[in-house]
Amino acid sequence: MRIAILGSGFIARFYATSLHAQRRKDYILTVYSRDIENAKRFADDYQLSHFTSDIDEAITHPDVDVVLISLPNDLHEMAVAKCADAKKHVLCTKPLGRTAAEAKRMLDMVEKAGIFGGYLEDLCYTPKFLKSVDAIQNGNIGKVLWTKSREAHPGPHSDWFWNKEKSGGGAIIDLGCHCVEIGRNFIGKNVKPLEVMCWADTQVHPIEAEDHAIGLVKYENGAIGQFEVSWTFRGGMDLRDEVVGTEGSIWLNSFLRTGFEIFSTGKGDNYIAEKAEISQGWLFPVGDEAHELGYPNMFTDMFSAIEEGRDALETFYDGYVVNAILDAAYLSAKTKKWEPVVLEDWRGEEVSDKKQQLISFDEDYFLIKEELMPNEDLKRILKHKNTGEVVQKIFKPEKL
Ligand SMILES: NC(=O)c1ccc[n+]([C@@H]2O[C@H](COP(=O)([O-])OP(=O)(O)OC[C@H]3O[C@@H](n4cnc5c(N)ncnc54)[C@H](O)[C@@H]3O)[C@@H](O)[C@H]2O)c1
Numbered sequence: 001m002r003i004a005i006l007g008s009g010f011i012a013r014f015y016a017t018s019l020h021a022q023r024r025k026d027y028i029l030t031v032y033s034r035d036i037e038n039a040k041r042f043a044d045d046y047q048l049s050h051f052t053s054d055i056d057e058a059i060t061h062p063d064v065d066v067v068l069i070s071l072p073n074d075l076h077e078m079a080v081a082k083c084a085d086a087k088k089h090v091l092c093t094k095p096l097g098r099t100a101a102e103a104k105r106m107l108d109m110v111e112k113a114g115i116f117g118g119y120l121e122d123l124c125y126t127p128k129f130l131k132s133v134d135a136i137q138n139g140n141i142g143k144v145l146w147t148k149s150r151e152a153h154p155g156p157h158s159d160w161f162w163n164k165e166k167s168g169g170g171a172i173i174d175l176g177c178h179c180v181e182i183g184r185n186f187i188g189k190n191v192k193p194l195e196v197m198c199w200a201d202t203q204v205h206p207i208e209a210e211d212h213a214i215g216l217v218k219y220e221n222g223a224i225g226q227f228e229v230s231w232t233f234r235g236g237m238d239l240r241d242e243v244v245g246t247e248g249s250i251w252l253n254s255f256l257r258t259g260f261e262i263f264s265t266g267k268g269d270n271y272i273a274e275k276a277e278i279s280q281g282w283l284f285p286v287g288d289e290a291h292e293l294g295y296p297n298m299f300t301d302m303f304s305a306i307e308e309g310r311d312a313l314e315t316f317y318d319g320y321v322v323n324a325i326l327d328a329a330y331l332s333a334k335t336k337k338w339e340p341v342v343l344e345d346w347r348g349e350e351v352s353d354k355k356q357q358l359i360s361f362d363e364d365y366f367l368i369k370e371e372l373m374p375n376e377d378l379k380r381i382l383k384h385k386n387t388g389e390v391v392q393k394i395f396k397p398e399k400l
Contacts, residue, residue, distance in 0.1 A: 001026040001303045004058040004088075006079055007070035008033040008042040010157055011093055015068060015120075016046045018295035026303050028068075032058035055079070060086045066116070066306065067091070072158075073098050073173070074166045080106040084113035091118040091302055095177040095326070096319025098168025103323040104345065107316045117316030118302040123178045123239070123254070124185050124314055125294030125301065132243065132250050133185055142247030143357065147186045148226040149179035149241045152233035153275040155205060162207050170209030172200060172329055175229035180325045181318060183217060183225030186243045189318065190348035192220040193325050193341045200333035204232040215329045218338070221352040227329075236284065237275040246357060254292060256284050317347060365391075 005012050005028050016028055030050035033039035043051035052058050059067050059082050066089040069079045076092055083090035096119055097103030110117035136144060160166040167173060198215035205211045211231040216224055239254040266280030273286045286292045305312040324343050332339040361367040365382035372378055378395040
């Protein structure tokens with residue numbers, strides 16, 4: 001694939017580093033930046049043959065197969081519209097829109113134009129994440145009941161993020177989009193998100209938007225997806241997920257503790273890891289940041305999907321559902337009530353299986369739980385099937 005990248009900032013560099021690493025065959029052909037000096041610097045750094053300060057020139061370049069949007073949130077819709085006009089496949093960074101209405105317009109544009117719309121949700125492509133989803137789909141942890149996804153750091157790196165108009169909000173739109181999509185993947189994307197309860201506040205920074213929020217997304221099958229996001233967390237970038245199922249649990253730590261630690265007295269001033277605040281003392285770097293954050297797997301899926309004429313694992317439709325959940329979160333933070341997720345276009349299951357899976361112990365009882373006690377007694381807590389009475393039965397070691 002020959003790629004036009006729009007934007008030459010932070011994420012554009014992450015994408016370019018991933019795309020031009022390790023003899024990959026897909027390559028960036030041209031970069032658009034409104035500042036021609038930045039475009040040139042980017043082109044020099046990644047040895048691109050073209051650069052431009054004209055966005056249309058980049059998109060309509062005859063050799064370009066796919067456009068990669070790496071612009072601030074308020075420019076995504078404009079850029080998608082240009083790709084749809086030019087009938088160029090498009091990959092858009094997160095969040096897809098600032099609102100579900102904006103995301104829906106983008107979804108409609110790509111579908112009407114018959115082009116590919118890939119949603120660049122990198123954290124749903126990390127090696128650990130893909131393996132976890134695989135384990136869930138193989139039934140290793142049973143039915144998923146509760147997920148928790150946390151992204152927290154000291155705040156983003158450019159002015160526009162802090163401007164509510166341009167970004168669409170604060171930590172919820174910026175980081176919550178990752179956490180919500182992580183939860184959807186674990187619970188099952190076919191399961192309808194019903195409503196959201198969210199607390200949000202501006203605890204530290206002198207901004208209008210929220211810099212900290214916690215939310216709960218209730219799903220049709222009874223599962224709950226929790227998100228925790230913060231621009232006030234100190235000590236690096238905290239990316240952690242938990243999944244709890246009827247048969248097991250998964251804990252993921254994607255960034256701050258990956259099993260790699262360095263102690264330094266502070267000599268040298270190397271880059272340690274994204275949003276690491278210090279370069280002295282015990283440090284927690286990440287081996288291959290782009291890979292640990294999912295970028296190479298994400299691009300492989302996107303480009304293979306285009307070639308194979310299928311959807312990617314993360315599509316514009318997913319971006320739209322995420323935006324609809326975040327809209328409900330913003331509303332709930334205001335009303336302090338559960339707010340419905342408004343999805344005018346729902347493509348998953350209408351009704352899913354909500355039933356509890358009751359485990360029969362014998363003809364008369366359901367098993368609530370059993371536990372081996374310190375004295376080696378086995379205690380079984382049982383519920384009578386007809387009367388509902390809860391009893392416990394103790395099995396001494398010799399009777400086992
Ligand atoms: N993990 C991720 O997937 C991830 C991480 C960071 C950012 N992002 C997303 O990437 C997008 C860009 O964020 P970033 O961190 O690269 O920001 P950035 O500020 O580092 O870069 C933004 C780029 O857009 C350009 N730009 C800004 N205003 C413009 C305008 N009015 N017209 C034309 N160009 C303009 C800037 O010059 C720069 O090249 C955002 O949507 C953000 O949410 C995604």
